[in-house]
Amino acid sequence: MRQRLARVLGGVALVALVAGGAACSGGGDDAADGACGYKIAFFGALTGSSAALGINENNGVKLAVDQYNKANPDCKVELVELDSQGSPDQAPQLAQRAIDDEKILGIVGPAYSGESEAANPLFAEAGLVHITPSATRPSLADQGWKTFFRVVGNDLSQGPAAGQYIKNVLKSDKVFVIDDQSAYGAGLADEVKKVLGPAVVGSDKVQGEGKQSDFSGVVTKVKNSGATAVFYGGYYQEAGLIRKQLTNAGVTAPLVAGDGVNDPAYITTAGQAAAEGTILTCPCQPATAARGSFVSDFKALNGSEPGTYSDTAYDAANILLAGIKAGKKTRADLLEFVRGYTGEGVAASYKFTDKGELDPAQVKVWAYKVQGGQVVPDQEIPKA
Amino acid sequence: MDFDGLFSHFGELTTTGLAQGAIYALVALGYTLVYGVLRLINFAHSEVFISGAFAAIWTWGVLGLNQDSEVSGLGSIVLYLLIAMVVAALASALTATVIERIAYRPLRRHNAPPLAFLITAIGASIAISEAFGIFTRRLPQGVPNLVSNEPLFHIAGTPVRIMEVLIIGAALAMMVGLDIFINRTRLGRGIRAVAQDPDTAALMGVNRDRTILLVFIAGGTMAGVAGMLYDIRIGALTYSVGFLLGLKAFTAAVLGGIGNLRGALLGGLLLGLVENYASGLLGTQWKDFAAFVVLVVLLMFRPTGLLGESLGRARA
Numbered sequence: 001m002r003q004r005l006a007r008v009l010g011g012v013a014l015v016a017l018v019a020g021g022a023a024c025s026g027g028g029d030d031a032a033d034g035a036c037g038y039k040i041a042f043f044g045a046l047t048g049s050s051a052a053l054g055i056n057e058n059n060g061v062k063l064a065v066d067q068y069n070k071a072n073p074d075c076k077v078e079l080v081e082l083d084s085q086g087s088p089d090q091a092p093q094l095a096q097r098a099i100d101d102e103k104i105l106g107i108v109g110p111a112y113s114g115e116s117e118a119a120n121p122l123f124a125e126a127g128l129v130h131i132t133p134s135a136t137r138p139s140l141a142d143q144g145w146k147t148f149f150r151v152v153g154n155d156l157s158q159g160p161a162a163g164q165y166i167k168n169v170l171k172s173d174k175v176f177v178i179d180d181q182s183a184y185g186a187g188l189a190d191e192v193k194k195v196l197g198p199a200v201v202g203s204d205k206v207q208g209e210g211k212q213s214d215f216s217g218v219v220t221k222v223k224n225s226g227a228t229a230v231f232y233g234g235y236y237q238e239a240g241l242i243r244k245q246l247t248n249a250g251v252t253a254p255l256v257a258g259d260g261v262n263d264p265a266y267i268t269t270a271g272q273a274a275a276e277g278t279i280l281t282c283p284c285q286p287a288t289a290a291r292g293s294f295v296s297d298f299k300a301l302n303g304s305e306p307g308t309y310s311d312t313a314y315d316a317a318n319i320l321l322a323g324i325k326a327g328k329k330t331r332a333d334l335l336e337f338v339r340g341y342t343g344e345g346v347a348a349s350y351k352f353t354d355k356g357e358l359d360p361a362q363v364k365v366w367a368y369k370v371q372g373g374q375v376v377p378d379q380e381i382p383k384a
Numbered sequence: 385m386d387f388d389g390l391f392s393h394f395g396e397l398t399t400t401g402l403a404q405g406a407i408y409a410l411v412a413l414g415y416t417l418v419y420g421v422l423r424l425i426n427f428a429h430s431e432v433f434i435s436g437a438f439a440a441i442w443t444w445g446v447l448g449l450n451q452d453s454e455v456s457g458l459g460s461i462v463l464y465l466l467i468a469m470v471v472a473a474l475a476s477a478l479t480a481t482v483i484e485r486i487a488y489r490p491l492r493r494h495n496a497p498p499l500a501f502l503i504t505a506i507g508a509s510i511a512i513s514e515a516f517g518i519f520t521r522r523l524p525q526g527v528p529n530l531v532s533n534e535p536l537f538h539i540a541g542t543p544v545r546i547m548e549v550l551i552i553g554a555a556l557a558m559m560v561g562l563d564i565f566i567n568r569t570r571l572g573r574g575i576r577a578v579a580q581d582p583d584t585a586a587l588m589g590v591n592r593d594r595t596i597l598l599v600f601i602a603g604g605t606m607a608g609v610a611g612m613l614y615d616i617r618i619g620a621l622t623y624s625v626g627f628l629l630g631l632k633a634f635t636a637a638v639l640g641g642i643g644n645l646r647g648a649l650l651g652g653l654l655l656g657l658v659e660n661y662a663s664g665l666l667g668t669q670w671k672d673f674a675a676f677v678v679l680v681v682l683l684m685f686r687p688t689g690l691l692g693e694s695l696g697r698a699r700a
Contacts, residue, residue, distance in 0.1 A: 047522055048522055050491075052523075131490060143451045149513065204667055204668050204669075205667060205668060205669040206668050206669065207668075207669065207671075207672070209463075210622055210625065211628055212668075212671075213620075213622070213625050213629075214404050214617075214618060214659075215668070216396075216400035216401070216403075216404060216660060216663075216666055217400075217659070217660050217663025217671065218401065218663070218668050219400075220393045220396040220397055220660075221389065221393060221664070223396070224392060224393055224396075237524055237622060239616060240524060240620060241619060241620055243525075244619035244620065245618070245619060248533040248547075248619065249533065250533065265523050265524055268450075268451060268523070268524060268525075268526045268620070269451075269524040269526060269619070269620040270619070270620075271451040271452055271526055271619070272451070272452040273452065273529075273531060277528070307461045309566055310650050373452070
């Protein structure tokens with residue numbers, strides 16, 4: 001009796017499975033001729049301590065996809081959000097997920113350099129094109145990944161620019177350099193040290209990714225070195241704590257940092273008083289200076305002002321979408337399209353070098369200042 | 385090896401190391417108490433600490449303070465600190481009670497193997513920290529600048545700041561209070577009895593369940609105060625800092641002798657100092673490496689920790 005019941009149930013389950021499978025593929029056949037239902041993916045930190053920049057970018061991509069779908073209602077593109085939490089550990093399996101989804105033709109991202117190093121080899125092997133709006137580590141372009149493209153300048157332009165700013169604008173000859181040992185932070189710090197040379201009176205490394213919150217050792221060293229400027233290569237969480245603890249110890253020297261610190265959470269962590277006067281560099285022009293109606297469209301869709309890299313992510317997404325619009329429906333075709341792309345975006349004009357880097361003539365590095373609790377543009381840092 | 389760096393910064397590294405160590409010590413007390421009585425490593429204690437830290441920030445928020453507030457007047461500062469301390473201690477004690485009731489007591493009832501306790505502890509820790517993370521959208525929470533950083537006095541040229549004096553003083557006071565509670569009160573005697581031999585203690589009329597609850601509450605109170613002091617010292621709080629701080633505090637407890645209250649204090653202060661000296665000597669990236677190497681080396685030579693004895697054993 002038991003055995004019979006088991007067989008009946010098994011048979012029903014089997015039939016249901018087959019029927020479901022048939023229904024699925026049947027549904028697929030219903031779409032016109034398989035020429036639609038394509039996807040682009042955003043790959044970056046949407047949660048976790050580094051999420052603010054990822055969310056900015058994702059919102060930019062959302063705007064691009066939304067506008068595309070409004071203009072092409074019969075052949076919409078879907079946005080897949082891949083949350084890497086900014087961690088290189090999560091990146092490979094997430095990348096594999098994107099690769100396995102045949103409908104994903106291109107990726108905006110990975111947003112950060114660390115996860116790029118982990119995920120890009122997989123993308124390159126699968127021939128899946130990826131345009132990063134913010135991963136700035138220079139060595140990413142040198143790995144021979146045919147699928148790698150970058151719509152911003154890299155740290156080879158950001159690092160020296162930060163150094164130039166400290167040397168020529170702050171006119172500081174005693175600089176203390178700190179970094180968080182990350183691919184991004186250490187890269188920036190090394191470039192800054194090269195430019196400043198003997199002006200560097202001391203350097204130290206801290207732990208990033210939220211692992212360190214007590215910086216009294218570094219703070220003591222900075223204080224005793226008599227530094228008149230401090231450079232931090234890393235992200236906003238540690239930067240905010242370091243800034244607050246420096247100020248508490250009586251160090252009033254200005255803090256200069258890279259684009260990873262450009263986040264409202266930096267000001268919340270450090271407190272407005274301590275964060276005042278912090279200089280943040282970015283290989284991006286102010287998003288609010290973006291061309292066209294980008295700013296108002298962004299606000300209308302996402303309910304907030306565009307933030308750092310929202311505009312470059314928007315442009316990156318639009319490059320992919322332009323390719324899909326032009327009829328590139330396979331990954332190989334879209335890759336070729338991006339490689340040969342020239343065009344105007346809201347943040348810059350785009351053309352890629354053979355390594356996937358943005359045409360050097362288009363790279364702009366700006367310095368921003370924290371003033372009254374807001375990050376305001378200070379000046380464009382001229383190329384040395 | 386930057387010996388010059390270490391010696392020139394020695395004074396400040398010491399004072400700041402002691403302040404950080406005091407926070408480790410307060411949290412270590414919770415680990416050591418629970419281990420001494422239950423032989424259980426309460427991994428969820430890190431989240432008891434975080435609850436207190438968040439409760440303090442929430443209290444300040446309710447009182448209208450945030451990271452940009454300017455507060456003046458000794459009276460109001462002391463009031464804000466006291467209120468936050470009390471709320472933090474209560475919140476932590478509550479979290480500890482909830483964890484004990486929901487996570488550990490049912491396991492005790494069913495005589496679960498120690499592994500079940502361990503996994504439950506880790507699970508509770510992750511669950512609570514993720515809950516805080518989601519609640520705060522994983523953003524750092526700012527802390528008002530209540531305690532001044534002006535030096536109170538100087539020892540051999542090293543400024544000793546008001547904040548450091550406050551933290552070390554508060555930690556010592558709480559520790560002394562706990563010591564008196566454990567060693568001089570009836571309830572404390574009950575705790576020591578249960579630590580020594582639970583069954584005999586029950587025969588002697590000690591309510592085992594209530595005593596264990598008391599142990600968790602005592603440890604929680606310590607952690608709550610530590611949370612408030614951490615907020616003041618570090619300046620901002622993120623949901624994820626509990627894990628690593630809890631691990632280091634547990635290390636401090638083992639360093640000083642697990643189950644030994646004074647050992648927890650000594651271990652905590654020592655860990656804070658070692659971290660800072662390593663930071664000065666080798667560079668801040670070696671901080672944790674050095675601290676744990678010291679722990680391992682110390683345990684090799686003295687497996688029971690520096691002060692050795694456990695909670696229940698009577699002093700000779």
